[in-house]
Amino acid sequence: MLRTSSPACDKFLVCLAAVFLAALTYAQDQHDRPPWARKAKSNSSAAATPATTDDSDSGSQRGKIRVSVNLVNVLTSVLDEHNRPAPDLPREAFQIFEEGVEQKVEVFESETQQPLDLALMIDASLSAHKEIAFEQDAAAHFIKQVLRTGDRLAVFSIAEDVTQLAGFSDNVVTLQAAVHKMPTGAGTSIYDAILLASRSLERRGDDRRRVIILVTDAGETTSYADFDAARKAAVRSGSLLYTIVIRPVKNESGRNTAGEHALETITDTMGGAMFYPDAIQELDAIFDRINRELRTQYRLGYYPTPRGPANTYRKIEVQVSGNYQVRHRKTYLTGPQ
Numbered sequence: 001m002l003r004t005s006s007p008a009c010d011k012f013l014v015c016l017a018a019v020f021l022a023a024l025t026y027a028q029d030q031h032d033r034p035p036w037a038r039k040a041k042s043n044s045s046a047a048a049t050p051a052t053t054d055d056s057d058s059g060s061q062r063g064k065i066r067v068s069v070n071l072v073n074v075l076t077s078v079l080d081e082h083n084r085p086a087p088d089l090p091r092e093a094f095q096i097f098e099e100g101v102e103q104k105v106e107v108f109e110s111e112t113q114q115p116l117d118l119a120l121m122i123d124a125s126l127s128a129h130k131e132i133a134f135e136q137d138a139a140a141h142f143i144k145q146v147l148r149t150g151d152r153l154a155v156f157s158i159a160e161d162v163t164q165l166a167g168f169s170d171n172v173v174t175l176q177a178a179v180h181k182m183p184t185g186a187g188t189s190i191y192d193a194i195l196l197a198s199r200s201l202e203r204r205g206d207d208r209r210r211v212i213i214l215v216t217d218a219g220e221t222t223s224y225a226d227f228d229a230a231r232k233a234a235v236r237s238g239s240l241l242y243t244i245v246i247r248p249v250k251n252e253s254g255r256n257t258a259g260e261h262a263l264e265t266i267t268d269t270m271g272g273a274m275f276y277p278d279a280i281q282e283l284d285a286i287f288d289r290i291n292r293e294l295r296t297q298y299r300l301g302y303y304p305t306p307r308g309p310a311n312t313y314r315k316i317e318v319q320v321s322g323n324y325q326v327r328h329r330k331t332y333l334t335g336p337q
Helices: 007-030 044-048 055-070 126-146 172-180 190-202 227-237 257-270 280-294
Strands: 072-079 094-098 101-103 107-109 116-123 152-158 162-169 209-216 240-245 273-275 298-302 313-320 325-327 331-333
Touching: 072 094, 072 313, 094 298, 116 126, 116 190, 126 172, 126 209, 126 280, 152 172, 152 190, 162 172, 162 190, 190 209, 190 227, 190 257, 209 257, 209 280, 227 257, 227 331, 240 257, 240 280, 257 273, 273 280, 313 325
Parallel strands: 116 152, 116 209, 209 240, 240 273
Antiparallel strands: 072 298, 072 325, 094 101, 094 313, 107 298, 152 162, 313 331
């Protein structure tokens, strides 16, 4: 028996067809756009721009992103013959080279005001536990001394596991309390510590200085990461590394000299400094020196010419006119093209 549709049914079918045709037309118009870029009346050049970016300014936004990626920042510490920071040097005193080719200094800041992100890492293993109380007191004093407006610091303990005891903060009381509550561990995972600190700092803002302060006896024993992985993470993060080696004995036969040499290599690559206090009481003076150096750093920036291939290490050298000791990161890792 043949059934005919009702007027209401006919009206519903017409509406359904209209909706289907509209959706098909929209999909055809948007088929070449990723989901976040599919919006009405967008031109084809906006397809690579996030939906949160105004289409009218998409070109300038892409330009800003490109510039920030290409600019290479090099924090530079300049010390005089008495090992004191040398302030107020002019731009003309500096030359910077990449792979032996001199670069044009586009950014120059004497005593840069870029805020600091610091990862304070203290060896809490049994091998370093003898002096832990003094280390904690010196570190607590350093926290109060180093933090300025806009700076942030995080506290980590190093044992067989690396534990973050306090996140990045400017709360001096909370950070000092974390230092004094450091648990004792068995092993020492220094490579894991450098890798974790580097990755944590890399996630911070690009307009901030990244610094790792490492207090250890250099007795690497339990890391999952190896030397190469730790060094690569450190280079990628662009962090400075200041290493304070608390040696349990002065005689080399009783120390982990291989661990010390490995840390010297990573520290030199990252542009920081190594310290070997003869007595634990020297820690306060070392922390004070690090603080003064961080407050008198020069920031140099350049756009690499020529730009190196993607994902390759590029050698950096900074030269300063006069009788000065110059420290800076020795290499950086290029990003994708």
